[in-house]
Amino acid sequence: MPDVAEAAGVSLKTVSRVVNGEANVAPETSARVLEAIGRLGFTRNDIARGLRSRQTSSSLGLIIEDLGNPFYSSIARAVEAAAEESGFMLVVASSEGDDDRERRLVAALVERRVDGLLLVPSSEDHRYLAAEAARTPVVFLDRPPHGVRSDAVLLDNAGGARLAAQRLLGQGHARIAVVGGPAGLYTMRERVSGFRAAMADAGTPVDESLLRLDAGTPDAAAAATAELFASRRGTPTALFCLNNRAAVGAVRALAYRARPPRRPPAMVAFDDFELAGVLPWPIAVVAHDTAAMGRLAAGLLLERIGGSRARPKQVTVPTRLVAPAG
Amino acid sequence: MPDVAEAAGVSLKTVSRVVNGEANVAPETSARVLEAIGRLGFTRNDIARGLRSRQTSSSLGLIIEDLGNPFYSSIARAVEAAAEESGFMLVVASSEGDDDRERRLVAALVERRVDGLLLVPSSEDHRYLAAEAARTPVVFLDRPPHGVRSDAVLLDNAGGARLAAQRLLGQGHARIAVVGGPAGLYTMRERVSGFRAAMADAGTPVDESLLRLDAGTPDAAAAATAELFASRRGTPTALFCLNNRAAVGAVRALAYRARPPRRPPAMVAFDDFELAGVLPWPIAVVAHDTAAMGRLAAGLLLERIGGSRARPKQVTVPTRLVAPAG
DNA sequence: TTGTAGGCGTTATCAG
């Protein structure tokens, strides 16, 4: 910038004014400065800029588990759109479900002075955030905070699981298998407990041997599903997949098993997916609005960044059952 | 940091040393400083840090079309992994296929002093980048640069399309419909020309009325597909979908059309998708390694950041045909 | 309308 100033024969401050489009610059001076800028290929340094005033980077941080999972990437998309609308850029990082990585990423983002942080936590104890949260607003996504008071946007996991169970029960199924995982994850626990509640309400006992809650990947879910439906006796007649990963695995396992295909089980999957409607047999899904989750979370975060000191809110996004057309 | 220094009764520079784990600090002094840091909740400000030395933000920028498209999100995941490995964070922005947005995002990222830029360009004239590229290394992804010399990582689009056409031709199909878009997009043009080349090689004339290259969204592709297969006469017997969006739309259209379903057309889709193997009828896909694309691009970028002045490379990632098991 | 002085939080340099 000093170079530009010299080249244009003006002071540094005048260049600054031109670059930022401030008023009170003679058109002629401005033109000369602009010319110099063009000639020298000058670009304003936003990082030095923020240093003085806002002390920020005009960016939001988003920590999710895995960008490759459509659930998270669609959240990321919504967050990015909302951020951009308010003039923020989005820094995305994947924790891969690892506590330590999560902590490291939080620290890195705070050091970079993101203006706010959206976090899908992998850890279950967030007291480590108390210090950061004092400086940088944090909004939790998909899973609630523990040990720190922050806003959170969650799904109605138990409600959705209830709907799933009720549908299968309503179709006359009693032997319902449940596949998903990892078992310890908040969303999984909630969904399983919603499932159990619906079963209890219906007076239908849960056969624990049909619960496979250690299937957190498509492959694991496929293996678990294959096993569940391989036995000759005591085979379940219906299947509840706890998330989109489990659904992909289960669908594969069921599609590929012994040909010609036996009668497929009734199936409900938590999380909608693009091709749910066109599989070889009907699948119902527990759908929800991931875009809304992202938008809501970004909105809450932007309010905090704007200085809101309201009591931390916990917003729950509804789920609904989408049955196949057939 | 001055506060910490005062609290610990040392100089500012000593605090800096401790924070950065430099050698030559007495353990006792270090302990005192650490204590003060903990007590005051101090966090190093990475943005001020970069101001002095590297003049950078230790981050890479990635501009893609849409995080919601699995093709791009899986690239983003690979890029993020590679970036993180080298100590960079990733700033993601969606151009939504819009030239102006692309330019604005590039400018914003350069102003933020990302150390390098990965770009899936929407524009077709990149001379505007010449100035930025001088300061910030740019690597093109999925589509080649025009008017600026930069590295690029591309797919073998024509080759993949050839494979697709050859498969359908080999199955005895001559009336092959092609659905996708937008027509002007580099990848689409390449794929269509690969398709035409294979048809020409086989001596099979292309029926232009079966080409629907304006179907850039699932909905548009579904409509085009429905229309193509609705007619009584001149109906195509096979379908080539130019990308994953078109495939989703086409599958929907074909799955939902008049029940009981007529005999489904033979189908090949460019881009693999998770459930390709389990649809009601067999679908072959032109698969490729998006993770490798992301990794390669990030690698090239990191080399440039490292100061490489090698002649710009253009890397082509191979495609292969994956036929259904059946 | 334009310019000068000072400082944002950190690190590099060089002296103690």
Next chain:
DNA sequence: CTGATAACGCCTACAA
């Protein structure tokens, strides 16, 4: 081993 001082690139406040 530790500290004083000068940058880094820009903006705010005040002055001319």
